[in-house]
Amino acid sequence: MNRAISSVTHTMINSFYRPLRAVGLAVVLALAGPAxxxxxxxxxxxxxxxxxxxNIELYGSVSPNNSLGDLIPQDSPLWELLxxxxxxxxGQDGQPREQRIKIGSGFITSDDGYIVTNHHVIEGxxxxxxxxxxxxxxxxxxxGTDKTTDIAVLKVESDVALPAVPFGDSEAAREGDTVIxxxxxxxxxxxxxxxxISARYRRMGGIYDEFIQxxxxxxRGNSGGPLFNLEGEVIGVNTAIIPGNxxxxxxxxxxxxxxxxxxxxxxxxxxxxxxxxxxxxxxxGIVMQDVSEDxxxxxxxxxxxxxxxxxxxxxxxxxxxxxxxxxxxxxxDGEAITSLKHMxxxxxxxxxxxxxxxxxxxxxxxxxxxxxLALRDDSGNVAMVDEPVAPGESGSLVGMDIAEINEDxxxxxxxxxxxxxxxxxxxxxxxxxxxxxxxxxxxILEINNRIVDTVxxxxxxxxxxxxxxxxRVLLLMQTRGTTVAVTLGL
Numbered sequence: 067m068n069r070a071i072s073s074v075t076h077t078m079i080n081s082f083y084r085p086l087r088a089v090g091l092a093v094v095l096a097l098a099g100p101a102x103x104x105x106x107x108x109x110x111x112x113x114x115x116x117x118x119x120x121n122i123e124l125y126g127s128v129s130p131n132n133s134l135g136d137l138i139p140q141d142s143p144l145w146e147l148l149x150x151x152x153x154x155x156x157g158q159d160g161q162p163r164e165q166r167i168k169i170g171s172g173f174i175t176s177d178d179g180y181i182v183t184n185h186h187v188i189e190g191x192x193x194x195x196x197x198x199x200x201x202x203x204x205x206x207x208x209x210g211t212d213k214t215t216d217i218a219v220l221k222v223e224s225d226v227a228l229p230a231v232p233f234g235d236s237e238a239a240r241e242g243d244t245v246i247x248x249x250x251x252x253x254x255x256x257x258x259x260x261x262x263i264s265a266r267y268r269r270m271g272g273i274y275d276e277f278i279q280x281x282x283x284x285x286r287g288n289s290g291g292p293l294f295n296l297e298g299e300v301i302g303v304n305t306a307i308i309p310g311n312x313x314x315x316x317x318x319x320x321x322x323x324x325x326x327x328x329x330x331x332x333x334x335x336x337x338x339x340x341x342x343x344x345x346x347x348x349x350x351g352i353v354m355q356d357v358s359e360d361x362x363x364x365x366x367x368x369x370x371x372x373x374x375x376x377x378x379x380x381x382x383x384x385x386x387x388x389x390x391x392x393x394x395x396x397x398x399d400g401e402a403i404t405s406l407k408h409m410x411x412x413x414x415x416x417x418x419x420x421x422x423x424x425x426x427x428x429x430x431x432x433x434x435x436x437x438x439l440a441l442r443d444d445s446g447n448v449a450m451v452d453e454p455v456a457p458g459e460s461g462s463l464v465g466m467d468i469a470e471i472n473e474d475x476x477x478x479x480x481x482x483x484x485x486x487x488x489x490x491x492x493x494x495x496x497x498x499x500x501x502x503x504x505x506x507x508x509x510i511l512e513i514n515n516r517i518v519d520t521v522x523x524x525x526x527x528x529x530x531x532x533x534x535x536x537x538r539v540l541l542l543m544q545t546r547g548t549t550v551a552v553t554l555g556l
Contacts, residue, residue, distance in 0.1 A: 106244060106296065112258050115298055116199050118231040119291060121250040122183055122206075122220075124168035126192030167192065171249035171291030172220065173300060175336060177227040181220040182336055183290030184305055185211045188218055196222050199256055210339035216305055217332055218290075219339040231292065234299025236278060236328035239263055247282040247304055247324075249291030259283035261322070267407065268325055276407055277325040278302045284324035293326040302326025334415045347414035348422075349442035350389075351382020353549045356406045357394060360553035364514065364540035365394060366430060372396040373409045376542055377549035387424075387437035391542055391549075392515035394427040414442065429515065463524055464539070464554045465497030466490050466504060470520055479507040485544065486519055487511045502552050504543070511549070512542040532556055 170187030174180070181196060188194055194206040204222040211218040222228075239245075240263065247259045261282030268277040280293060284304050293302035306325045338345045354373040355361075362370040375393040378384045389395075397403060398412045399422055416422055418441035426433050468488045469475060475489050488510040493500045510518060513527035514536075531539045538553045 108244075108246060108260060108296070111294075111296065111298055112246065112248070115231065115246070115292075115294055116248055116256055116258070117229045118174045119199065119248040119256065120172045120174065120181060121197040121253075121255070122170045122172050122181075122187055122290060123166050123195045123197065124170075124188055124190070124192050125164050125195065126167045126190065164193070169250060169253045169287050170289045171287065171304070172196070173292040174228045174230045175219075175233075175300075177230045179222040179224050179228055180209065180336075180340055181206065181222065182292075182303065182332070183218050183220060184303065185213050185216045185218045187290045188220070189213075194220060196220065210343040210345075212335050212339060212345045214345070215327060215331055215335050217303065217327065217335045217339070219336055231294075232299050233329045233333045234295050234297060234301045236266075236276075236301040236330045239266065239278065239295065239301050241265060244296055245278075245280055245282055245301070246294040246296075247280070247284050247288060247291060247326075248294070249284070249288035249304060251283075251285040251287045253287055264323070266328075267405070276328045276331050276411070277305070278328050280324050280326060281322040282324065283322070288324075299329075300332075301329045303329075303332050330411065334411075346418055347442040348416045348418055348420055348439035349383065350413050350422075350437060350439060351379035351384040352389060353377035354395070354406055354409065355551050358553070360538055361540060361551065364536065364538045364553050365427070367394065367427060372403045372427065373406050374551050376551045383437040383440050387435045389424070389426065389435055389437070390428075391512060392428070392540075395424050396427055396432070397425040399423055413439065418442070463521075463528065464556065465494045465499040467492035468510065468521060468524065471509075481507075481509065485509055487544070488518055488521065488524055498554050499552075502554070503545075504552065505545070507545075509544040510541055511544060512540075514539050515542075528556065 168187060168190070170183055172181045172183035172187075175182050188208060188211070194208070195203055196206045197203045204224065206220040206222045209219040209221050243263045245261060245263055247261070249257060251257050259282045261280050263278055264281050265279040268279045278293065278301065280302075282293070284291075284307055286307075288304045289306075291304045292300040293304055295301050304324065304326045307321075307323065335345055353376045355376055357365075357367065357370050357372050357374050359370045361367070361374055365374075372394045375384075375389055375391055375395065378389055378391060395403060395409065398409065401412065403409045403412075413422070416439055418439055420439045422437055422439060424435045424437070426435055467490065469491050471481065471485065471487065471489050475481070475491075476483070476485070479489055481489065490504060490508045490510065491506055493504055493506065510524065512518060513524055514531055516523070516527045518524040518527060528539060536556065538555050541552045541554060543550055543552055
């Protein structure tokens with residue numbers, strides 16, 4: 067009896083509230099707008115774009131026990147599915163045979179057969195086969211590769227024009243924009259995933275890094291494939307992921323953090339590889355930093371813009387053009403500099419032999435300089451110096467102990483014979499200098515664009531800054547083989 071009453075009551079309540087819930091949901095959807103009311107219909111676009119995406123297979127000789135292990139863990143259910151289908155597996159004699167050793171993705175960038183992929187997909191040599199969406203398979207030759215940006219260009223010969231896709235403007239892409247990734251994850255074949263741009267201008271340690279971060283599902287095998295915007299343009303080349311702890315820790319599946327090299331970098335590299343087979347980058351010969359709000363205040367700049375020159379290489383185009391430490395470069399050929407990466411891209415893209423004009427802020431004035439770029443050599447490495455531990459004779463300066471360089475200190479801190487300035491011999495724990503990673507052995511070269519090589523000259527620069535009403539000073543320092551700028555509060 068009670069159960070029957072309860073059932074009737076439940077029915078009556080539902081009949082009363084169900085219309086209200088429906089009205090409430092309609093109101094929510096109306097307020098949310100069309101973006102939440104329906105999703106983009108990307109199927110027609112995908113149907114068009116997938117014809118321009120290719121699978122890439124690299125074949126080579128491998129030992130009997132080396133097959134899919136680097137790609138798919140043997141405890142994965144995909145192992146039994148895919149491993150027996152691998153061409154050229156070892157025979158009963160156990161001798162090495164040609165085998166598919168790498169897979170990846172790529173996309174057609176011209177109708178006459180040029181294909182873009184990642185350098186690491188085809189690195190190591192071997193026979194390259196390109197598979198198209200319709201099942202056709204063609205051999206490919208390497209046109210050129212650029213290890214620095216992890217980009218490679220291949221060429222196939224086809225009797226028909228191939229469906230190429232254009233590059234888009236990655237600079238116009240916004241966080242939150244929808245993107246589409248198409249590729250060959252785990253060798254399964256053509257696969258589509260959709261997501262948004264999570265972040266831009268991600269840096270991963272390279273000189274020319276300019277990655278787009280996306281949450282579109284990208285896995286091993288997607289490398290070299292395109293990241294499309296909703297206009298059907300390539301705005302990135304899928305290059306790297308932060309892998310998950312797949313298959314009990316032996317895999318590396320997507321966790322929604324993937325990185326695509328931006329088309330702003332890739333397009334220039336591809337053009338150069340097709341034209342010459344290599345990438346020739348322009349070289350100016352400066353070390354630079356982004357201008358922060360602190361730097362702008364210390365340098366009396368109206369805004370935090372441009373890049374600060376912290377070192378000029380001897381004999382470089384910059385030195386010949388009259389650029390010097392402490393200059394702030396505001397524009398290149400009339401284009402305002404938004405970041406250090408932006409400046410680097412403009413210089414390397416201009417190429418050796420190009421004549422470029424700079425607008426430079428120096429000591430409160432805007433001046434013009436012109437430089438003819440040289441050829442950049444990306445093969446050199448900067449030597450790192452071990453951090454010394456023993457303090458030397460010191461004076462006190464904004465949280466640091468400093469000393470004039472003599473032969474004993476030069477040996478103690480392993481300073482080169484040409485290093486001039488004031489060596490840091492101690493840093494106060496918890497001070498701003500300490501939090502900004504200034505350490506014993508670093509050398510102060512300038513304070514507020516004034517060369518300092520005595521303790522008294524350094525203190526004089528500090529007092530002058532106080533007299534001028536400044537709350538911060540700009541220090542130009544040599545640290546661990548490079549020159550950096552640091553601001554410290556007074």
